[in-house]
Amino acid sequence: MERDQLKKEVCEAIDNRKDELISFAADIRRNPELGFKEHRTARQVKNKFEELKLEYVEGRAITGLKAKFGEGPVNIAVIGELDAVICASHPMAVGNAAHACGHDAQLAAMLGVGFGLIESRVIRSLNGVVTLFATPAEEGVEYDYRRRLVDEGKLEFTAGKQELIRLGDFDDVDMAMMCHSEGTVAGKTIWPKSSTNASISKKVRYVGKPSHYTAAPWDGVNALSAALLGLQAVNALRETFKDEDYVRFTPIMIKGGESENAVPSDAQINAYVKASTMKAAIDANKKVNRALISGSNAIGTHIEIDDFCNFMPLEYNESLAQVFSNNASQFMDVRKELYKTAGSTDMGDVSMIMPAIHPFVGGSVGGIHRETYKHVDEETAFIIPSKIMAMTIVDLLYDNARLGIKIALEKKRRMPKEEYLKTLRCLKRKIDK
Ligand SMILES: [Zn+2]
Ligand SMILES: [Zn+2]
Known part of the structure; x- marks a missing residue:
């Protein structure tokens, strides 16, 4: 089948699940949980993995879980973050936690990729593996709690993806992508190239x-x-x-x-x-x-x-951003400039060891981590990003994964995992005087 036809079928399959993805995100939003405590959120993701009849592993870095499907020489991870942020004054806060960073949208977009590729059966026409990866504790909150987990030997690092890298959960992954809410732009705008501190x-x-x-x-x-x-x-x-x-x-x-x-x-x-x-x-x-x-x-x-x-700082992969941008341009105003923010994310750590992108997308307003933050256009916030990521996977894994294999080779030019872990460990330091 032609590549464009495969993309069309994947997008139709995502549209068929659109209402379900919107209500899934709303449910996650109503039940926010902070990092390394996202047990209910992880259960909800697990239910969807089971609905898709996917094999999965759970309890990775306490609450993380991932499912794999497809066969072939390249493994592409699509990431959704499980955790909420502390924003007690947010109207949807439960305790002090609220989804004021749009991670509910990320999980819906990640699941949409699964529904799209599996229910359209397009994955059978592709040559590669897709990993749907729900990762814990991206937000830098409750460090005393996390340090207790470190002291108890349950963690070595206090951010979810760092811990998952240490545990080997990214070992078989060749490249990774996710979409993050920009937080102030209501309309259909996306920045595929981003960098964080x-x-x-x-x-x-x-x-x-x-x-x-x-x-x-x-x-x-x-x-x-x-x-x-x-x-x-x-x-x-x-x-x-x-x-x-x-x-x-x-x-x-x-x-x-x-x-x-x-x-x-x-x-x-x-x-x-x-x-x-x-x-x-x-x-x-x-x-x-x-x-x-x-x-x-x-x-x-x-x-x-x-x-x-x-x-670690986020360094986007140019080739991956290009494929993503080409697909995004069908739906959105694709901004060519770098989205540079002084914020930080553990997706930066992933980008140190493999090709990765972390595009920022519109559809939500009020500013992330603020009480005013909300989605105003769910289609833009996560349905279209889901389609763009799924179409990007079609491009990467089509034609015997020619493009995917080429980009996967760029992993060799990133930091080896052992060097990454060594660097992270060296940066831990105590001064006492
Ligand atoms: Zn955040
Ligand atoms: Zn975030």
């Missing part, structure tokens, strides 16, 4: 000495003052960061003392240091740590800095 997560603790705050402050050592000075020192550095490095420092103070009548002896800050390349992030992080330590030196506290989780 590298990121280093840190916990900072200043330890001083308590004393009566008014009767004997001279006997205390004020940890809050040290922390505030440390933050001011970082602020004084901001202009030394180069514009092109997109450096971000995002502190929140999670503890600033114990009581109003005692000199604060314990001040704690959580933060990210982010930049567009790993090198720039490491350089910026050195400066940030130096500045934070200066606050401790000035006041005479003890300081502990724990740099513990790192995202």
Whole structure:
């Protein structure tokens, strides 16, 4: 059968499931779960895998699951993220969790690819494997919970895809793609080429000495003052960061003392240091740590800095983006420029080790991670992205997977998994002085 006919049949099969995909996404939205706790969400995905009569593995990196179908020399992963984000003021929040980043749409788009290729039987005319991969814990939230999981030996890394790479769940995958909500554009617009920041997560603790705050402050050592000075020192550095490095420092103070009548002896800050390349992030992080330590030196506290989780920057694959763009142009305004954001994602980690794309797509407004975020056009937010990804798979696996094999070879030019893991492990670091 001609390639265009295969694409047409896949798209029709996705349209046949459109209402079901829309109600699936709505159900996920009504039941948001944070990273490494997405048990119900994973069950809902599993039900769909079973409906498709797919073999799957579950419980990967706690809640992740994946199903494979098709046969051939190339394995293409289509990824949907399971987790919600913390946004307690969102109208659909349950507790503090809400799908304010559109991951519900990703799961629906991923399943749409399965329905489209399987129910049209087009997969039988192709030469390759498709992996539908529902991955946990992309959002950088609840690090204390995740670090407990690390301490208990249930995780080594605190982001879902990093852990899945470590566990070998990407070993047989040659390339990966997913579509992410852009969050502000209602209309049919898509950016196939995107790049996100590298990121280093840190916990900072200043330890001083308590004393009566008014009767004997001279006997205390004020940890809050040290922390505030440390933050001011970082602020004084901001202009030394180069514009092109997109450096971000995002502190929140999670503890600033114990009581109003005692000199604060314990001040704690959580933060990210982010930049567009790993090198720039490491350089910026050195400066940030130096500045934070200066606050401790000035006041005479003890300081502990724990740099513990790192995202790699997202580097899109040009060939894959091109195939995707050609298909997207049938439905959407395809933006040729790079969508550059200072945000971070563990899809960056996947892009370090294999060809990958992470296009940003319209159909949702209000800004991601905000209470105003919502889909206004589900067709654009996930039905069309599902079709584009399925059509891209047809292109890659048609004609004995000629194109797919060519792009799969580019994996050899990415970082080997062992080197990736070594780099990640080297970046974990504790300062105690
Ligand atoms: Zn997000
Ligand atoms: Zn997201």
